[in-house]
Amino acid sequence: xxxxxxxxxxxxxxxxxxxxxxxxxxxxxxxxxxxxxxxxxxxxxxxxxxxxxxxxxxxxxxxxxxxxxxxxxxxxxxxxxxxxxxxxxxxxxxxxxxxxxxxxxxxxxxxxxxxxxxxxxxxxxxxxxxxxxxxxxxxxxxxxxxxxxxxxxxxxxxxxxxxxxxxxxxxxxxxxxxxxxxxxxxxxxxxxxxxxxxxxxxxxxxxxxxxxxxxxxxxxxxxxxxxxxxxxxxxxxxxxxxxxxxxxxxxxxxxxxxxxxxxxxxxxxxxxxxxxxxxxxxxxxxxxxxxxxxxxxxxxxxxxxxxxxxxxxxxxxxxxxxxxxxxxxxxxxxxxxxxxxxxxx
Amino acid sequence: xxxxxxxxxxxxxxxxxxxxxxxxxxxxxxxxxxxxxxxxxxxxxxxxxxxxxxxxxxxxxxxxxxxxxxxxxxxxxxxxxxxxxxxxxxxxxxxxxxxxxxxxxxxxxxxxxxxxxxxxxxxxxxxxxxxxxxxxxxxxxxxxxxxxxxxxxxxxxxxxxxxxxxxxxxxxxxxxxxxxxxxxxxxxxxxxxxxxxxxxxxxxxxxxxxxxxxxxxxxxxxxxxxxxxxxxxxxxxxxxxxxxxxxxxxxxxxxxxxxxxxxxxxxxxxxxxxxxxxxxxxxxxxxxxxxxxxxxxxxxxxxxxxxxxxxxxxxxxxxxxxxxxxxxxxxxxxxxxxxxxxxxxxxxxxxxxxxxxxxxxxxxxxxxxxxxxxxxxxxxxxxxxxxxxxxxxxxxxxxxxxxxxxxxxxxxxxxxxxxxxxxxxxxxxxxxxxxxxxxxxxxxxxxxxxxxxxxxxxxxxxxxxxxxxxxxxxxxxxxxxxxxxxxxxxxxxxxxxxxxxxxxxxxxxxxxxxxxxxxxxxxxxxxxxxxxxxxxxxxxxxxxxxxxxxxxxxxxxxxxxxxxxxxxxxxxxxxxxxxxxxxxxxxxxxxxxxxxxxxxxxxxxxxxxxxxxxx
Numbered sequence: 001x002x003x004x005x006x007x008x009x010x011x012x013x014x015x016x017x018x019x020x021x022x023x024x025x026x027x028x029x030x031x032x033x034x035x036x037x038x039x040x041x042x043x044x045x046x047x048x049x050x051x052x053x054x055x056x057x058x059x060x061x062x063x064x065x066x067x068x069x070x071x072x073x074x075x076x077x078x079x080x081x082x083x084x085x086x087x088x089x090x091x092x093x094x095x096x097x098x099x100x101x102x103x104x105x106x107x108x109x110x111x112x113x114x115x116x117x118x119x120x121x122x123x124x125x126x127x128x129x130x131x132x133x134x135x136x137x138x139x140x141x142x143x144x145x146x147x148x149x150x151x152x153x154x155x156x157x158x159x160x161x162x163x164x165x166x167x168x169x170x171x172x173x174x175x176x177x178x179x180x181x182x183x184x185x186x187x188x189x190x191x192x193x194x195x196x197x198x199x200x201x202x203x204x205x206x207x208x209x210x211x212x213x214x215x216x217x218x219x220x221x222x223x224x225x226x227x228x229x230x231x232x233x234x235x236x237x238x239x240x241x242x243x244x245x246x247x248x249x250x251x252x253x254x255x256x257x258x259x260x261x262x263x264x265x266x267x268x269x270x271x272x273x274x275x276x277x278x279x280x281x282x283x284x285x286x287x288x289x290x291x292x293x294x295x296x297x298x299x300x301x302x303x304x305x306x307x308x309x310x311x312x313x314x315x316x317x318x319x320x321x322x323x324x325x326x327x328x329x330x331x332x333x334x335x336x337x338x339x340x341x342x343x344x345x
Numbered sequence: 346x347x348x349x350x351x352x353x354x355x356x357x358x359x360x361x362x363x364x365x366x367x368x369x370x371x372x373x374x375x376x377x378x379x380x381x382x383x384x385x386x387x388x389x390x391x392x393x394x395x396x397x398x399x400x401x402x403x404x405x406x407x408x409x410x411x412x413x414x415x416x417x418x419x420x421x422x423x424x425x426x427x428x429x430x431x432x433x434x435x436x437x438x439x440x441x442x443x444x445x446x447x448x449x450x451x452x453x454x455x456x457x458x459x460x461x462x463x464x465x466x467x468x469x470x471x472x473x474x475x476x477x478x479x480x481x482x483x484x485x486x487x488x489x490x491x492x493x494x495x496x497x498x499x500x501x502x503x504x505x506x507x508x509x510x511x512x513x514x515x516x517x518x519x520x521x522x523x524x525x526x527x528x529x530x531x532x533x534x535x536x537x538x539x540x541x542x543x544x545x546x547x548x549x550x551x552x553x554x555x556x557x558x559x560x561x562x563x564x565x566x567x568x569x570x571x572x573x574x575x576x577x578x579x580x581x582x583x584x585x586x587x588x589x590x591x592x593x594x595x596x597x598x599x600x601x602x603x604x605x606x607x608x609x610x611x612x613x614x615x616x617x618x619x620x621x622x623x624x625x626x627x628x629x630x631x632x633x634x635x636x637x638x639x640x641x642x643x644x645x646x647x648x649x650x651x652x653x654x655x656x657x658x659x660x661x662x663x664x665x666x667x668x669x670x671x672x673x674x675x676x677x678x679x680x681x682x683x684x685x686x687x688x689x690x691x692x693x694x695x696x697x698x699x700x701x702x703x704x705x706x707x708x709x710x711x712x713x714x715x716x717x718x719x720x721x722x723x724x725x726x727x728x729x730x731x732x733x734x735x736x737x738x739x740x741x742x743x744x745x746x747x748x749x750x751x752x753x754x755x756x757x758x759x760x761x762x763x764x765x766x767x768x769x770x771x772x773x774x775x776x777x778x779x780x781x782x783x784x785x786x787x788x789x790x791x792x793x794x795x796x797x798x799x800x801x802x803x804x805x806x807x808x809x810x811x812x813x814x815x816x817x818x819x820x821x822x823x824x825x826x827x828x829x830x831x832x833x834x835x836x837x838x839x840x841x842x843x844x845x846x847x848x849x850x851x852x853x854x855x856x857x858x859x860x861x862x863x864x865x866x867x868x869x870x871x872x873x874x875x876x877x878x879x880x881x882x883x884x885x886x887x888x889x890x891x892x893x894x895x896x897x898x899x900x901x902x903x904x905x906x907x908x909x910x911x912x913x914x915x916x917x918x919x920x921x922x923x924x925x926x927x928x929x930x931x932x933x934x935x936x937x938x939x940x941x942x943x944x945x946x947x948x949x950x951x952x953x954x955x956x957x958x959x960x
Contacts, residue, residue, distance in 0.1 A: 021808070023820065055800045057646070058810075067808050068821065073800035075649055076810025077642065078672050084607075084639035088646025088654070089800070091630055092605050096650070096800050114642075117635040320625045327626030332595045332765045335624065340532075341581045341762065342383055 032183030032209035066101035080111025167290025240273035357416030359424030364433030374411025385572025421869035516554025585753035592731030607643035697941030698752035720865035785819030853886030
């Protein structure tokens with residue numbers, strides 16, 4: 001929870017403008033990253049920490065230019081390593097609100113190892129994963145989330161790889177927070193980023209991002225205006241899973257599978273629908289919700305999982321405090337003279 | 346001491362305990378060494394164990410050893426050839442007899458020399474019976490049997506009895522060196538505190554070994570090694586890896602910057618990670634990362650945040666860290682990288698020592714990527730150099746690679762305990778909050794060092810990273826002239842550290858016929874050899890380098906004073922080629938060895954003698 005965090009609050013109310021850096025934003029016109037930047041500028045003042053207490057960390061790729069465009073402390077790392085760098089930042093200073101801007105190539109391929117281990121450790125950082133399902137900055141090679149069969153610069157005959165589902169990887173790695181948003185919904189993006197900031201532990205926000213140049217409309221099936229109401233389901237904690245333009249469809253748990261049902265048909269009412277519990281520590285239902293995909297299911301948007309668990313950075317701090325209270329060794333001189341020593345007079 | 350034994354006084358003695366991996370040779374050697382230290386001897390030790398945790402019983406592959414060198418004079422190395430070898434089984438004797446001096450004393454557990462064990466060691470016949478050991482002084486005792494005998498009388502079970510045969514041999518060795526048993530008893534009581542049955546078994550076995558020695562008919566004389574003249578003060582025995590860990594802790598305390606270690610287990614560096622994990626009471630944050638890359642990257646993150654950041658590794662790990670090292674160079678953040686070198690390439694010889702990562706440390710990165718390179722040269726001075734590496738890293742805002750090696754890291758020697766509060770001050774260039782003149786790459790004119798501005802500090806928000814930046818302002822830039830400027834500045838900044846490091850010392854005259862040059866962990870062997878040759882009247886001097894990039898400012902002047910220079914390294918000639926690049930005006934001889942073994946005094950003496958004869 002925000003109140004319990006060790007990050008100091010801003011004495012004055014901040015605005016969007018406070019977080020705009022003096023650097024020219026160099027993403028392509030129409031790139032989904034612009035919306036993510038807007039959402040961050042919206043949500044940082046609302047989170048309410050001092051400007052100096054935000055640290056924006058990134059790896060390599062289009063997403064990773066992000067730190068230059070936010071007027072906080074920023075660190076642009078190397079390919080795939082943002083999660084590892086951010087881990088060091090947060091463990092060293094738990095008084096910082098640490099954000100990672102990364103992409104599907106950066107975190108799922110070259111940085112896959114750091115990504116799963118930061119989740120397992122549950123270090124209190126927030127990862128914004130720009131999933132455009134392509135390598136943008138290197139100009140259009142397939143990524144670990146590119147749909148099977150896609151023709152790209154390095155798959156002229158179509159990819160023959162099974163793509164990762166981000167939610168599946170996060171929950172497989174015992175992640176405690178996962179949310180998903182489309183890049184054309186800044187309001188929802190700001191909301192889930194706020195939820196991510198509140199969560200104690202590693203938060204992953206997957207942003208379905210459009211790359212206008214190399215994978216235009218890659219998420220179109222889900223995000224286009226005509227069909228999106230039937231293809232997206234907005235999750236709210238404690239509420240049943242309902243979707244559709246007329247809010248007449250829902251998700252039911254039948255046996256051990258999810259099923260799309262029509263409300264009012266075959267005697268089905270809202271009471272029969274699955275009710276979302278984002279705080280459930282058991283990830284089984286969250287996994288199923290995360291896996292729902294078009295065309296058979298709507299894609300779940302919003303916070304899918306936000307389960308409580310101890311964080312690595314807090315436990316580190318606790319062990320240090322206990323040791324300081326109980327150990328005989330309070331200085332390095334104490335250490336040098338501990339154990340077997342003798343004096344030559 | 347039993348009266349009717351002759352006593353042979355020794356200036357120094359090399360003792361090696363060898364046995365099967367499970368025979369407890371490391372503990373035996375450690376207690377024997379600690380007692381020697383408490384008795385006032387100077388000493389150095391080195392464990393020699395296989396890469397496998399428990400290789401098959403009674404095989405050569407499973408032999409584990411512990412060598413120690415003690416004396417009544419200054420001891421520089423753990424010794425070349427042994428005066429005494431304690432062998433607990435046929436395999437350990439066979440693997441180590443080549444290290445025995447002519448006429449050496451062999452203490453042997455004869456109860457292990459039977460059919461299968463002899464065969465597994467690769468002997469055709471029992472070496473205790475075929476006359477092959479006639480040139481040695483053999484003290485053979487059925488140690489395992491006698492231990493069992495002495496313990497079963499007390500109702501101690503056979504398994505426990507079998508495990509304490511190393512204490513029997515230790516007792517026998519204490520008799521052989523005229524040591525009382527009160528000190529080792531105290532060690533055992535501390536080591537096994539709370540386990541009274543274990544203490545009793547071990548003490549009984551040790552006493553039985555001692556008593557056996559006093560009565561044994563084949564022991565005609567015993568040894569005596571008088572105390573060495575030592576500087577006044579407090580002492581302890583320390584391994585290079587522990588000394589490294591403690592030096593880092595001392596630097597953190599003195600600088601006021603909390604210690605962060607991001608590291609991944611790798612032989613022979615793991616002990617530093619394990620040691621620092623113990624010291625949370627000193628505020629050390631230790632992060633065992635998922636891989637070598639995460640080890641260094643988390644450290645870079647911690648450094649950005651204001652910690653005294655360290656990553657520890659060995660050669661293959663340094664390879665994995667190369668890209669991230671470049672990131673630390675371009676962001677000009679302090680970072681200490683400890684590389685405990687081992688034999689390479691690839692996995693190579695993980696438990697053996699080499700100096701073959703020097704070129705990698707100096708140049709093993711993409712781009713023009715200068716950083717400071719230092720080397721510790723004894724197990725004990727790993728403390729000092731870990732401290733200094735941290736100091737230079739923070740004060741000059743640069744990554745520093747500290748090279749040690751498996752030989753220093755695993756080896757131990759006596760450590761004259763310093764007062765941390767008297768060690769050189771460490772003053773990192775911290776930025777002042779709300780400094781209106783702050784820019785990420787604004788520099789001190791004299792040192793070219795930028796300020797360390799930490800996230801959380803008011804008015805200092807900035808962004809750095811792996812892309813080239815403009816000098817002063819720190820904005821992303823591909824401007825050709827700015828890149829040239831930044832490349833030059835980064836190089837010059839590291840070179841200017843030469844103004845802050847000590848001049849190179851030389852042991853012996855500053856002019857002469859031959860200058861023996863070494864760096865890092867070979868100091869002991871080179872120093873012993875040169876001392877001996879100087880005593881014989883040769884005009885030979887020795888310079889051991891601890892600062893490699895930048896080199897001490899008097900290096901050229903020093904080299905000019907000698908007719909010949911020989912650079913000795915445990916690699917194929919990496920330092921000598923670095924010197925040829927920097928100071929091409931000198932003619933360098935070189936002596937190299939890449940066998941996973943340290944230099945031996947004899948081979949060095951032969952090489953230097955030949956060079957002196959050539960003139």
